[in-house]
Amino acid sequence: MAKLTVRDLNVHGKRVFMRVDYNVPLDEKDGVMVITDETRIRETLPTLRLLIEKGARLILAAHMGRPKGKREATMSLRPVAARLSELLGCNVNFADDCIGEKVEALANALPPGGVLLLENVRYYNEEEANDPAFAEKLARLADIYVNDAFGAAHRAHASTEGIARVVAKRGGQCAAGLLMERELKFLGDELDNPARPFVVILGGAKVSDKIKVIDRLLEKADAILIGGAMAYTFKLAQGFKIGQSLVEKDKTDVALAALEKAKRRGVKFLLPTDNVVATPVVTDKLNKKGKPIIDLNNPRTNSDPDISDTEEGVDIGPASAALFGQTIASARTILWNGPMGIFEDKRFAAGTNVVAQAVVDATQKNGAKSIIGGGDSVKALNKAKLGDKVTFMSTGGGASLEFLEGSVLPGVAALSEK
Numbered sequence: 001m002a003k004l005t006v007r008d009l010n011v012h013g014k015r016v017f018m019r020v021d022y023n024v025p026l027d028e029k030d031g032v033m034v035i036t037d038e039t040r041i042r043e044t045l046p047t048l049r050l051l052i053e054k055g056a057r058l059i060l061a062a063h064m065g066r067p068k069g070k071r072e073a074t075m076s077l078r079p080v081a082a083r084l085s086e087l088l089g090c091n092v093n094f095a096d097d098c099i100g101e102k103v104e105a106l107a108n109a110l111p112p113g114g115v116l117l118l119e120n121v122r123y124y125n126e127e128e129a130n131d132p133a134f135a136e137k138l139a140r141l142a143d144i145y146v147n148d149a150f151g152a153a154h155r156a157h158a159s160t161e162g163i164a165r166v167v168a169k170r171g172g173q174c175a176a177g178l179l180m181e182r183e184l185k186f187l188g189d190e191l192d193n194p195a196r197p198f199v200v201i202l203g204g205a206k207v208s209d210k211i212k213v214i215d216r217l218l219e220k221a222d223a224i225l226i227g228g229a230m231a232y233t234f235k236l237a238q239g240f241k242i243g244q245s246l247v248e249k250d251k252t253d254v255a256l257a258a259l260e261k262a263k264r265r266g267v268k269f270l271l272p273t274d275n276v277v278a279t280p281v282v283t284d285k286l287n288k289k290g291k292p293i294i295d296l297n298n299p300r301t302n303s304d305p306d307i308s309d310t311e312e313g314v315d316i317g318p319a320s321a322a323l324f325g326q327t328i329a330s331a332r333t334i335l336w337n338g339p340m341g342i343f344e345d346k347r348f349a350a351g352t353n354v355v356a357q358a359v360v361d362a363t364q365k366n367g368a369k370s371i372i373g374g375g376d377s378v379k380a381l382n383k384a385k386l387g388d389k390v391t392f393m394s395t396g397g398g399a400s401l402e403f404l405e406g407s408v409l410p411g412v413a414a415l416s417e418k
Helices: 039-043 045-053 078-088 101-108 132-139 158-169 178-192 211-217 230-237 249-265 318-329 350-366 376-383 398-405
Strands: 015-019 026-029 032-035 057-061 092-094 115-117 144-147 174-176 198-202 223-226 268-270 275-286 292-302 312-316 333-337 369-372
Touching (some): 015 045, 039 078, 158 174, 174 178, 178 333, 198 211, 211 249, 223 230, 230 312, 268 318, 318 350, 333 350, 350 369, 350 376, 369 376
Parallel strands (some): 015 057, 092 115, 144 174, 198 223, 198 333, 333 369
Antiparallel strands (some): 275 292, 275 312
16 A cells, blocks of 8 residues: 555644654764764755645754764764755754653744754663553653654664654554655565566675575566675675675575576676775774775786685776676666675776766766665765766665565555555
């Protein structure tokens, strides 16, 4: 059944509690926390503008980072309120808490079209515990509940699932925002019956993260292209040497099963034929997590099927990128989740960039539908300034993967049916 959306609501003068995903990256500059990527904020603007135009009294709730129930100044949503005010062209009030009498008074004082952003809901452990009493306190701010936070919909938390049950129980409506609606359309409806050929590109570090996705997509795809570190688990399973490359040795049986299923179903399953390798050297410097920083020296293209014991695979090679590009060029539907290498380092970004350009070309020149499954793929496209040239970019990392697996997302299940 289709979910109720904000288009279906009469919201004038009503308090609309809207869950958004404003878990944006922040960096400290001159003692001030600065937003370094505002994609998630911008993606909610159509929903916000529609509700403002309809005269809703908007109360926005979000989380930031993992403060573990404590008030961490570096994880405050205050910088988001300031930027949102600029983007909307109107004042966005900020509450320094998300529950309590003061917050309720601020919410009740909002005029039609007014906006209030609450402080980080994860300042309370009760949020992630989906504590019923905490959900009741949040629900005191709501006449109507809207969820536009697809990126958090795979979590049954108080602000994504608990509050919806409270609002629904007392006869209130629970609806999807425009972004949530688009996520469900492209990751659900469009991929249920894709125009063919349907080409899936999977990268990133771990096969284990995408086992269920691979298995499910093998039922639908015409071709699956594997890059990133997960390719080395497949290579190891095939008996090749992978040097010091990132690998899941306990998942080689899973890799072999996927290869066998692809063969059985006639799905084209492409692994890299060459790669870019580098020599890892442990330094005496530590990263933010206190672990030694590893330098990657002497990068080179390796056309041999094996990787030497002293080297690590860090990107797909030019021949693989060209081969992947040829397959992508023929696609009518494309799903991409996960980069081809360590794209954050420009020395190892070529494979990801070639694939990104191939996806854009297929979209712009051939009319293919291109769906980017969140996370690092979105970052890579934005970094290459190609993000606006694909059909759809998901805002959900883990949520998009779970949805593609066929899992029921608690934040979606809690919404009212049409």
